[in-house]
Amino acid sequence: MILVAGATGRLRPVVDVLLAHGHAVRVTARDPARPAARELAARGAEVVRADLDDPASLRAASRGVDLVFAAGSPHQAGPDGEARHGINVAEAATAVGVGHLVFISGAGADRPTGVPVFDSKHAVERRIRTLGLRHTILAPVYFMENAFNSWNLDALASGGFPLPLPPERPLQQLAIEDLAAVAALVLDRPGDFAGERLELAGDELTGEEAAARLSRVTDQPFVFQPVPADILPAGMRVLFEWLDRVGHHVDIPALRSRFASVQWHSFERWAAGQTWPGRLDARRVLPSRSISRA
Secondary structure: OEEEEOOOOOOHHHHHHHHHOOOOEEEEEOOOOOHHHHHHHHOOOEEEEOOOOOHHHHHHHHOOOOEEEEEOOHHHHHHHHHHHHHHHHHHHHHHOOOOEEEEEOOOOOOOOOOOHHHHHHHHHHHHHHHHOOOEEEEEEOEEHHHHHOHHHHHHHHOOEEEEOOOOOOOEEEEOHHHHHHHHHHHHHOHHHHOOOEEEEOOEEEOHHHHHHHHHHHHOOOOEEEEOOHHHOOHHHHHHHHHHHHOOOOOOHHHHHHHOOOOOOOOHHHHHHOOEOOOOOEHHHHOOHHHHHOO
């Protein structure tokens, strides 16, 4: 039995993969009557009422499970809330004797950075280690899906590919589907990954390269559009300044070799599977040779 806590939003593909692998899955929900929770229940998940701000409800949800899979919630709760939620889940799992915790952190969060969205995850990682709970940390880099953040949609619809980085600055990225695939492997064989911290990336390319590949797979012109840092909210400005100054340095070939069964996505292959605002559905226009290059 695997308890999934805080991972039914963007990380919903993890739940889908676990169900497909035949696991018994229990999912926390503040409101089990909401459509997303009811859909998971219809697919075979056990949905239980629990709140990440309510440690007692998390302890109740954790009883009788073998593993806990948990992710932060920075977009909803902010960095302070994300740290509090992650610590609550880890402490609840420890209190009821769960055998293993898999926590989704972030690449770069293994040390203090001054970046709020990393430092909140760093606080959770520190607490997990002090609890002595058997665990695995999965630390993804920047998600490819961030291209669809709401503030990017107008630019995408008009043929721009916006990114708050210099045009020549490479950015490591990861498709959420690939995170789900690695998470499923870890949850299938938790003992093989106990105590590990795995930083995950699927591709590395500049904004200009991303725009060019997006143009290729959609057969529509996209142009890289640099976003001035001074128009960003403070937290995002600090994040992208760090990505420009320090950035991520995952050994992508070594990662692909270790997890050879994962169908890793290059940015181009991932983009080919998306519907872009104001554009044709890439899946209908992608030449087969583009996938073979991924």
